[in-house]
Amino acid sequence: MAQNAKLLIRAGFIHKEIAGVYSYLPLGLRVMEKIVNVIREEMNAIGGQEITLTALQDKKVWETSGRWDDSVLDVWFKTKLKNDTELGLGTTHEEQLTALMKDYIASYRDLPRYVYQFQTKFRNETRAKSGIMRGREFVMKDLYSFSSDQESHDTFYEKVKLAYSRIFARLGLGDRTYVTFASGGSFSKYSHEFQTLTEAGEDSIFVDEKKKIAVNKEVLTEEVLKDLGVKRADLVEKKAVEVGNIFSLGTRFSDAFELNFVAQDGSKKPVIMGSYGIGPGRVMGTIAEVLSDKDGLVWPEVIAPFKIHLIALLDKEGKVQAYTDALYQKLVTQGSEVLYDDRDLRAGEKFADADLIGIPYRVIVSDKTLAEKVVEFKDRKTGEVSKIGEAELQKRLLEKAK
Amino acid sequence: MAQNAKLLIRAGFIHKEIAGVYSYLPLGLRVMEKIVNVIREEMNAIGGQEITLTALQDKKVWETSGRWDDSVLDVWFKTKLKNDTELGLGTTHEEQLTALMKDYIASYRDLPRYVYQFQTKFRNETRAKSGIMRGREFVMKDLYSFSSDQESHDTFYEKVKLAYSRIFARLGLGDRTYVTFASGGSFSKYSHEFQTLTEAGEDSIFVDEKKKIAVNKEVLTEEVLKDLGVKRADLVEKKAVEVGNIFSLGTRFSDAFELNFVAQDGSKKPVIMGSYGIGPGRVMGTIAEVLSDKDGLVWPEVIAPFKIHLIALLDKEGKVQAYTDALYQKLVTQGSEVLYDDRDLRAGEKFADADLIGIPYRVIVSDKTLAEKVVEFKDRKTGEVSKIGEAELQKRLLEKAK
Numbered sequence: 033m034a035q036n037a038k039l040l041i042r043a044g045f046i047h048k049e050i051a052g053v054y055s056y057l058p059l060g061l062r063v064m065e066k067i068v069n070v071i072r073e074e075m076n077a078i079g080g081q082e083i084t085l086t087a088l089q090d091k092k093v094w095e096t097s098g099r100w101d102d103s104v105l106d107v108w109f110k111t112k113l114k115n116d117t118e119l120g121l122g123t124t125h126e127e128q129l130t131a132l133m134k135d136y137i138a139s140y141r142d143l144p145r146y147v148y149q150f151q152t153k154f155r156n157e158t159r160a161k162s163g164i165m166r167g168r169e170f171v172m173k174d175l176y177s178f179s180s181d182q183e184s185h186d187t188f189y190e191k192v193k194l195a196y197s198r199i200f201a202r203l204g205l206g207d208r209t210y211v212t213f214a215s216g217g218s219f220s221k222y223s224h225e226f227q228t229l230t231e232a233g234e235d236s237i238f239v240d241e242k243k244k245i246a247v248n249k250e251v252l253t254e255e256v257l258k259d260l261g262v263k264r265a266d267l268v269e270k271k272a273v274e275v276g277n278i279f280s281l282g283t284r285f286s287d288a289f290e291l292n293f294v295a296q297d298g299s300k301k302p303v304i305m306g307s308y309g310i311g312p313g314r315v316m317g318t319i320a321e322v323l324s325d326k327d328g329l330v331w332p333e334v335i336a337p338f339k340i341h342l343i344a345l346l347d348k349e350g351k352v353q354a355y356t357d358a359l360y361q362k363l364v365t366q367g368s369e370v371l372y373d374d375r376d377l378r379a380g381e382k383f384a385d386a387d388l389i390g391i392p393y394r395v396i397v398s399d400k401t402l403a404e405k406v407v408e409f410k411d412r413k414t415g416e417v418s419k420i421g422e423a424e425l426q427k428r429l430l431e432k433a434k
Numbered sequence: 435m436a437q438n439a440k441l442l443i444r445a446g447f448i449h450k451e452i453a454g455v456y457s458y459l460p461l462g463l464r465v466m467e468k469i470v471n472v473i474r475e476e477m478n479a480i481g482g483q484e485i486t487l488t489a490l491q492d493k494k495v496w497e498t499s500g501r502w503d504d505s506v507l508d509v510w511f512k513t514k515l516k517n518d519t520e521l522g523l524g525t526t527h528e529e530q531l532t533a534l535m536k537d538y539i540a541s542y543r544d545l546p547r548y549v550y551q552f553q554t555k556f557r558n559e560t561r562a563k564s565g566i567m568r569g570r571e572f573v574m575k576d577l578y579s580f581s582s583d584q585e586s587h588d589t590f591y592e593k594v595k596l597a598y599s600r601i602f603a604r605l606g607l608g609d610r611t612y613v614t615f616a617s618g619g620s621f622s623k624y625s626h627e628f629q630t631l632t633e634a635g636e637d638s639i640f641v642d643e644k645k646k647i648a649v650n651k652e653v654l655t656e657e658v659l660k661d662l663g664v665k666r667a668d669l670v671e672k673k674a675v676e677v678g679n680i681f682s683l684g685t686r687f688s689d690a691f692e693l694n695f696v697a698q699d700g701s702k703k704p705v706i707m708g709s710y711g712i713g714p715g716r717v718m719g720t721i722a723e724v725l726s727d728k729d730g731l732v733w734p735e736v737i738a739p740f741k742i743h744l745i746a747l748l749d750k751e752g753k754v755q756a757y758t759d760a761l762y763q764k765l766v767t768q769g770s771e772v773l774y775d776d777r778d779l780r781a782g783e784k785f786a787d788a789d790l791i792g793i794p795y796r797v798i799v800s801d802k803t804l805a806e807k808v809v810e811f812k813d814r815k816t817g818e819v820s821k822i823g824e825a826e827l828q829k830r831l832l833e834k835a836k
Contacts, residue, residue, distance in 0.1 A: 064486075
């Protein structure tokens with residue numbers, strides 16, 4: 033089993049239903065929600081409007097673009113209504129959204145439009161052995177842009193590129209995530225992938241570490257190297273996982289669906305489209321792969337399920353429990369996110385669980401710390417331990433864990 | 435087409451994909467999220483822990499409970515992996531969650547557990563003609579309880595009943611929603627439905643308006659009337675829609691899955707379960723049915739997509755636009771949720787759209803109001819109009835629209 037799935041299952045973040053199909057338990061759902069919120073903030077900041085399309089897909093819509101046939105799109109799950117009408121389960125949503133936008137785009141005044149969703153995709157992968165890094169059912173953020181001309185499309189495309197860079201930086205993957213040139217299809221020379229370096233990745237990319245760009249193996253030609261001003265000798269082959277991608281669609285779908293608009297000069301023109309994906313679950317799996325250590329998960333603060341893991345090492349008189357219960361209430365009341373472990377277990381077991389779960393700051397209360405009027409404060413990432421009074425704890429939490 | 439779908443489509447809240455399958459557009463998604471948040475708050479307040487299970491369902495799990503066969507559960511959508519392994523699309527999640535909880539429940543110390551999710555259900559309904567009140571694909575909040583004995587189960591069941599009453603009261607449906615006695619299955623005499631009175635409902639219930647309880651047609655017997663202390667003569671038959679239901683499952687699923695625990699006395703016992711559903715989309719559809727008027731939708735403040743509909747009636751000099759742009763920025767900066775209509779359309783069209791969309795407070799700026807140094811403030815529900823200065827506007831928004 034992939035390392036991300038192994039760790040996340042053992043730590044109680046996810047549950048495997050079948051290969052490539054994972055449920056999210058309370059800890060895992062909290063991480064997912066935080067990843068989703070970082071992405072949502074950046075999508076709203078560039079003018080994205082959030083919607084939710086459906087999983088059940090009308091066959092007719094996909095016949096319009098010529099992608100209904102299993103030989104064209106080979107990851108379909110299909111099903112049917114009681115009257116035998118065939119339906120597909122959405123693997124992606126270009127078709128459905130283009131058809132929908134015909135109701136909302138008629139004039140240049142209706143453009144541009146940037147529409148996104150967090151929606152469950154179903155992909156009938158033959159192999160699904162990478163944990164939550166490649167699922168048969170998974171949540172995807174997909175943004176679609178609708179522009180009146182190539183120039184405004186290009187401008188927005190660059191905006192998304194920057195937004196994606198901000199997202200991966202905020203999620204703690206910035207320094208190992210490369211904008212990677214990949215093949216572009218009929219309407220543009222390149223598409224761009226965001227590839228995060230990890231041995232667990234399924235892709236091979238060629239990285240120029242100084243220039244901080246990369247080239248996907250599939251487009252590594254002399255012509256492309258020249259285009260990008262990159263020397264073959266400066267490239268190192270690395271394993272990576274594609275955490276995001278952005279793609280110019282041109283008029284591929286607007287032609288098929290006749291998604292046209294009346295321009296300012298009265299002429300009828302097809303809408304220029306783009307699509308932009310990030311899989312929050314894949315991001316979570318990637319973070320589990322690259323930021324964990326031998327003891328378990330290590331969450332960046334911004335997406336940690338809780339900021340503080342509060343551990344009471346119970347004494348027989350109940351003093352520790354009483355003190356820690358009160359401290360827990362105090363911390364929660366002041367808005368800190370605290371996971372409280374007051375289980376009646378040995379200290380070693382509780383510490384091992386805390387290491388495995390990977391919450392950034394651990395606060396330990398024992399009869400010893402009570403006697404000294406301190407708590408023990410441990411940083412999960414650095415391992416640094418200090419004994420501090422309650423006033424200092426409050427101060428640190430205000431600084432760090434808000 | 436059902437009235438709720440007609441209104442919500444015309445006002446741009448939802449989009450029909452196929453019968454019973456609706457996408458949520460920006461306005462609709464905002465309403466859904468607010469309904470979801472009200473429910474989430476109440477679920478968390480009674481100790482619920484949020485998770486997300488999956489749509490793709492393992493056939494084996496459903497064979498364990500005997501519900502895989504289409505003759506037992508007649509709303510299955512089924513699909514298959516490339517290797518021909520059959521999968522189901524989740525119509526409900528008792529089976530999957532009971533199987534999952536075997537990993538987390540072993541001892542009385544692990545009980546009780548209250549687990550809930552907001553998850554997409556797929557139901558292959560033969561007819562789906564009630565708009566978003568009965569979908570083939572829809573989001574459901576389903577809560578499941580795991581208790582060690584009947585008494586603690588019963589206590590929690592009553593807690594959920596109260597939480598549900600709070601939810602429907604907060605959503606503006608309290609006065610027309612009845613706790614309705616329905617058949618209970620093998621493990622309890624009754625289950626309880628929350629039925630909201632509306633001519634658009636598919637159910638018939640018998641209502642005692644004074645006692646504020648109701649009886650589902652299916653259990654209306656002399657014995658039941660005696661049980662509930664209700665006289666037949668006091669009952670009025672009404673059409674209603676089931677917006678929620680709560681159900682004691684007893685050991686139906688824990689027996690099938692051998693979900694047992696070691697009790698304090700060392701004996702092995704089956705877990706006592708309950709399930710508790712609310713469909714946020716159905717609630718939204720119901721509100722569209724019962725709270726709209728001849729001009730369109732009328733959202734209760736708590737779930738309105740925005741609190742304020744700001745309408746600029748543009749003049750040629752651009753004074754109105756400049757003033758309203760600045761007012762919009764001011765309102766948004768201070769945290770108000772504002773939908774801004776600065777389209778270059780006739781006043782009548784803009785007012786008709788605003789009535790249709792149904793945002794609680796409308797603020798109109800025109801050259802006339804500018805000259806008088808006021809804005810026009812209109813309450814969507816009462817129709818009351820007043821002319822007020824900006825200071826008074828701020829005050830009202832702080833009071834009403836925060």
